[in-house]
Amino acid sequence: MEINELGQLAIELMDALKDKKLGEVEIKLGDARITVKAAKPAPVIASTQQAAASAAPAAQAVAAETAAPAEELPAGTPVEAPLVGVFYSSPAPDAPPFVLVGQKVKKGDTLFIIEAMKTMNEIKSPCDGTVVRILAQPGDMVEYHQTVVVIEE
Template sequence: MKINKKLIKELVDNLEEFKLTELEYSEKDTKIKVSRQSKVSQNISPEITIEKNNKKIETITGTEIKSPIIGTAYLAPEPGAKKFVETGKKIKKGDTVMIVEAMKTMNHVPSPKDGVVKSVNVEDGQPVEYGQTLVVID
């Protein structure tokens, strides 16, 4: 089978142009799949409302730091160690806020900016989904 480099290049360009993480192309018995690992995504100034029994308890605004992958969230580098972040703690851009482990690979999740931790939205050892809000900073 001859590899069509032009087609692959076009698929990769489409990934970038349409901000996709994965693209698949099939024709007869040929199947091409291109993908890229996405970076941590965040929304600037979202508003999160926490409710209990239909009563508004708290509204949090700030920058959401979301999980870049599906995996298990760890709040500290090892069991019993000091947590990376806690509510009220000041952090700097690039500081690790959490580790998300997937397939025995530890993925450090960095802070996208300087700020103060408003909330930590996951428990240590909790399974997380892609795009799930892990931490909110302001």
């Protein structure tokens, strides 16, 4: 299986997790293994054949939707994930988070880290303001252009 196909399969699995409210899905194809975990604990799929079967309809359902209602966000500047990866709020598990809700930030301050392909990418504040909402938990998988933090200027 090509790396692009694996990436697409991982995206379909994330959509299936969200739609079916599952906790974790793991698929093994030869020497390749994909594990996708949800933020909140939920029932786990027992068989990889079930996972593959549920991923395809979920992907079709997402494609069939024309306009899903957007989550209500507070007023302010949304800070989006510039890449797909794992969200971390602090530089280390035992370190305090970079920012908390209600904290004032300056343009260029580090807000969070996204780990992609074993590389830690610091995401900086695009403006001065106050953090009014953090939409991800440490360890969450974030998608490209997903709003992660909202800053009120």
